[in-house]
Amino acid sequence: MQSFEQLSSQFGSFFNQAHFPAQPESLYRPAEYFLGLGGKRVRPVCCLMGNELFDEILPDTWQVATAIELFHNFTLIHDDIMDKAPLRRGLETVHIKYGEPTALLAGDVMLVVAYDYLNKVKSPHYHRLVSLFNTTAKEVCEGQQLDMDFEKQDTVSLDAYLHMIELKTSVLLAASLKLGAILGGAGEGNLHHIYEFGKNLGIAFQVQDDYLDCFGDPSKFGKQVGGDILSNKKTFLLIRALETAQGKDQQDLQALLQSNPPDKVQQVLRIYKNTGVDQWAVQLKNQFMEKALQHLDDIAVLSKRKEPLRQLAHFLVQRDY
Amino acid sequence: MQSFEQLSSQFGSFFNQAHFPAQPESLYRPAEYFLGLGGKRVRPVCCLMGNELFDEILPDTWQVATAIELFHNFTLIHDDIMDKAPLRRGLETVHIKYGEPTALLAGDVMLVVAYDYLNKVKSPHYHRLVSLFNTTAKEVCEGQQLDMDFEKQDTVSLDAYLHMIELKTSVLLAASLKLGAILGGAGEGNLHHIYEFGKNLGIAFQVQDDYLDCFGDPSKFGKQVGGDILSNKKTFLLIRALETAQGKDQQDLQALLQSNPPDKVQQVLRIYKNTGVDQWAVQLKNQFMEKALQHLDDIAVLSKRKEPLRQLAHFLVQRDY
Structure with missing residues (x-):
């Protein structure tokens, strides 16, 4: 069993590679720029830990963990556009640095590349994994929409807020762990x-x-x-x-x-x-x-x-x- | 062998259903609205025709055709944002009717739902189909980026323009036919x-x-x-x-x-x-x-x-x- 720090460092090495082709640079450099801003990579490490709870970490799990991290970064790029956020981790957001249209497209293509990594998975649980990934992706979109809806409302109930937080933040953490556990053969x-x-x-x-x-x-x-x-x-x-x-x-x-x-x-x-x-x-x-x-x-x-x-x-x- | 009109009418009936949950309405109604604007459904019908060229149309093919049409509509919603287009087929674009943030998210969730349909495919060629779908999706994003790049350039060579058109427009038509043909077992x-x-x-x-x-x-x-x-x-x-x-x-x-x-x-x-x-x-x-x-x-x-x-x-x- 490895600690968060150990797995985070291992995932960092695995993830620290070019995920996109070189050309056209005007599309892919912004995508790589955003990934280069770093982060704790909590969600992919959760996937690795969810797997290791039940089995040795399988090759498939690295692919799923990478898909999760790319998905997460896709949502951040698009959220930053929607929230008109100027900074992310102290540096310019993609839409500020490269313009909104390019940020939109860089996010889109990052989501497609996430599915490329999923498509490498050989697990007999493949369709179940993709199904959970997709359900979670839809929930995260729903959470972001509810968050924006709430901004325009005078009052929001605690239950409604809790539901929004579950969708926007919690389900991706939960799904990351569960995806790893499914790969590990958990019941x-x-x-x-x-x-x-x-x-x-x-x-x-x-x-x-x-x-x-x-x-x-x-x-x-x-x-x-x-x-x-x-x-x-x-x-x-x-x-x-x-x-x-x-x-x-x-x-x-x-x-x-x-x-x-x-x-x-x-x-x-x-x-x-x-x-x-x-x-x-x-x-x-x-x-x-x-x-x-x-x-x-x-x-x-x-x-x-x-x-x-x-x-x-x-x-x-x-x-x- | 069925004609384009016959298959277009059949696909229209198949596609004319709710592709999204009812809630949250603020996210999913805009997505359904856009699909309701219609279209000739050329690409999914190409998928059906590509299949029927080699075999009877398989159940899987309807799923792939639906994924293609949802993908195409996702690109249209996002392109309309990028191009600041006020109208699509004579009616308001999603970002005009519902605001840019919602249009962005409605597009995102439509792409995820496209992958939901792909995930229903049982074909032994599954991974190859997804791989072609993803490659094409990336190419379409590249084409849109090049199109935007060209707008800012004083001159564009005919070769560069041709390459952009290939990516932005042609490869999705080509891939739709090929996806159907792969499903039909073509060599x-x-x-x-x-x-x-x-x-x-x-x-x-x-x-x-x-x-x-x-x-x-x-x-x-x-x-x-x-x-x-x-x-x-x-x-x-x-x-x-x-x-x-x-x-x-x-x-x-x-x-x-x-x-x-x-x-x-x-x-x-x-x-x-x-x-x-x-x-x-x-x-x-x-x-x-x-x-x-x-x-x-x-x-x-x-x-x-x-x-x-x-x-x-x-x-x-x-x-x-």
């Missing part, structure tokens, strides 16, 4: 548990992300604290605060959503603390984390084999701050 | 000839399209005559005229590309006629058409079986005007 029960482990872990991660945007240590978080507040982004915390704040807190919060005073972040944080939204978020995250770990416990393999996945969970989601 | 020689038939036919069709924009009967052509001239679009005719016009014609043409006099279309058409570009285009189209028909002749099946493909060629490309 139905184990496949269910590893998928639910990934799904709940993904939600816990997002709750944490929303929390850290408000209460994180700026030196560790790597993003501007309060960015979500300044952009009125609907997060677990804002949605919960809108549902539970009362009296003056409620009025102040509504007013702050309509204005941009210089101390907006501090004022919103004060309301979050008054209404206990900060503590609620920590509890919510812990609930999903515990649910994830319970599903990990329920996977019927030797506990020792699960150690890397347990470490991954704690690496992605810290239990306390 | 290597026949596969080569049917692909080349489609490729040359596609180029002949594009030459005709460029010609009709200049010299077509407006009542039959369905588009504004001279549209390409008014937008300075690089076409077979303009590229050839820029390469061969001399003296005053050459100077006038260069000046017309920098200006928009009210009689621009008439002036450019006069230069095209002076330089014989109109006759050259008819000859060029006939050359590609003859090459296509030669490859059709070379396919080693009974001549009678080829009759529908011969009719299709003449339906798509008229020998004379």
Whole structure:
């Protein structure tokens, strides 16, 4: 059994190659540029770990892991266009550097190349793997659409937000683990548990992300604290605060959503603390984390084999701050 | 052997169903809307005809034909975004009706659903089919990128333009026929000839399209005559005229590309006629058409079986005007 760090380094070496032809450069250089921005490669490593939980890592798994990472990068390129994001990992997004039409096409061709890698798979489970990959791909598109829909709505229920996060973020993590497990020959029960482990872990991660945007240590978080507040982004915390704040807190919060005073972040944080939204978020995250770990416990393999996945969970989601 | 009209009608019935879930409506209604705009369904019917040339039409072929039509519509939705096209078949394009982000996502999810249909194929040739589908998909993206690149260039050689047209337009027609032929169990020689038939036919069709924009009967052509001239679009005719016009014609043409006099279309058409570009285009189209028909002749099946493909060629490309 190998650790996340070991597999991440191995996958990095495997993935660090040209995935596209040289010509036409005007299409393929932007695609390679984006892959060169790097990333933790969490999803493909999850695929490798899902496989290694049940078997030695098979050659097929590297192909599926590569397809997953290319799919993920395709969604990032297109999301950046839709969100008009200027930067990704501190560098220019593809549409800023090369223009929107090229970014759109570079994303398209990256998705096709993801399917090229899938097409190399020899596994007897081939059609099932592609089916899960496709279902997940559609769900991720649905999640992005719902996220954009929510931006235009005045109110979003916690359930609706949770569903959107599941689609946009969690299912790809869950599917990556399950794809690896299918390749490893896991049975139905184990496949269910590893998928639910990934799904709940993904939600816990997002709750944490929303929390850290408000209460994180700026030196560790790597993003501007309060960015979500300044952009009125609907997060677990804002949605919960809108549902539970009362009296003056409620009025102040509504007013702050309509204005941009210089101390907006501090004022919103004060309301979050008054209404206990900060503590609620920590509890919510812990609930999903515990649910994830319970599903990990329920996977019927030797506990020792699960150690890397347990470490991954704690690496992605810290239990306390 | 069935005619294009018969197969087109059958495919229309098969294809005329919901290809997407109902929810979220904000994503899937735009996708269904676009498919509802219709079209001649030339490419999927080519797939059916390519199959029927060698065998009875297999259940798999309907799945592949559907994947092809969804892929084609995905490219149209994204091309319309890139080209900022307001209308498609006389109705609003997806990005005009639903916004660019949704159009982008609706295209993405349509490509994924195309792969869902491919994944239903049981043929022993499965991986070869997907490989050709993917290669073609990449080529179509490359063609669109080159087309956009050419718009920004002052000059484009005829060879470069021909290569772009091959990628953007011809290879999908060629691959549709070949995918059907692979499903029908055709051998290597026949596969080569049917692909080349489609490729040359596609180029002949594009030459005709460029010609009709200049010299077509407006009542039959369905588009504004001279549209390409008014937008300075690089076409077979303009590229050839820029390469061969001399003296005053050459100077006038260069000046017309920098200006928009009210009689621009008439002036450019006069230069095209002076330089014989109109006759050259008819000859060029006939050359590609003859090459296509030669490859059709070379396919080693009974001549009678080829009759529908011969009719299709003449339906798509008229020998004379």
